[in-house]
Amino acid sequence: MSGSLRRGLRVLAALSGEPATASRVAESHGVSLSTAVRLLQVLVEEGFARRDESGRYHVGSQLLQVAYHVVASMDVREVAAPILRGLNTQTGQTVHLGYFENPTVLYVDKYAGRAPVQMYSQIGMPAPLHCTAMGKAVAASLPETERSALAASLDYAVSTDRTITNAEDYLRELETVRQQGYALNLGEHEAVISAVAVPIKQPDGRVQYAIDLAVPNVVVNEDELRAFIPQVLAAVTDIERALGY
Structure with a gap:
């Protein structure tokens, strides 16, 4: 048998x-x-x-x-956990998992970095869509009509002098994110913190989750942040593979 x-x-x-x-x-x-x-x-x-x-x-x-x-029954947080822990250990930087349900993205997991300066974030805390790497990564994955509607609905609260403040610039930024496959936040939400984020794409192309890697600007410069991009992309590939995507 x-x-x-x-x-x-x-x-x-x-x-x-x-x-x-x-x-x-x-x-x-x-x-x-x-x-x-x-x-x-x-x-x-x-x-x-x-x-x-x-x-x-x-x-x-x-x-x-x-x-x-x-x-559908897989717990994305559970599946992603060992991969996120590995990314956190390899880089020494803070790593988050975010859950997107338009028009909000929430941090649902966090692995803190080893630097003395840390990003202010907590599990369950929302990430602004217009000025965080996580927010831009998930928003960029929306279909064009939903993306445009979202851009028109945001209030673009200003956090730093680098924050995007209008729908036109935001949509331009989201198009860049779509083309390159990752999003950057270069001191746009907190002046001392930058980050790179990558969406976790379902087989149908939709996005409900993304991950980011956040760094303190006083310790890691922009070039060094960009050097982490391949590792973040690889982590997302591993998560998608583990989920059967």
Whole structure:
């Protein structure tokens, strides 16, 4: 029984990459044609595969539903935690996980850096969308119409002399973020703190979470902050992979 189950799982994994005929499945998995047909028929009966008019087998809707429920039930904070801890340990800088629900992004996890100067942030605290790297990272991921509506609705409270103060400049900044794949905050929210943030993209392109790495300007200059960008991007890739994205 375990042998048949193992063969069935391998066939299913192969179909997820490329549709195949029964003869192709038999050849690639080293089984007889009759065995391949039986395996495929069971998968079809259970909804994990379907056969098209040309005789090729594809992944069925039941597998997609199972995959969706597994991904949907994952606790992003729990999955991201070891990766964020690793980024914090490697860089020595403060790392956050943020949750976005338009028009607010909230810090839902934090790993403090080792520098004596720290960003004022707490779990559950909102991050302004117009002057934080986290806020810009999630806002830039919105569809164009939602992005424009958001930009028009913000009050652009001024925190420092670097804060963006109008919708036109904000939309221009978000377009830059979209093109480069990350957002920067160079002393725009707190004059002594800068940060880089990267959105965690779902398979459909939507964003509910992002991470950032925040540094004290008196210890880390802009060039040194930019040097951390590849590590932040890599951390997000690891999180997306762990989530099955």
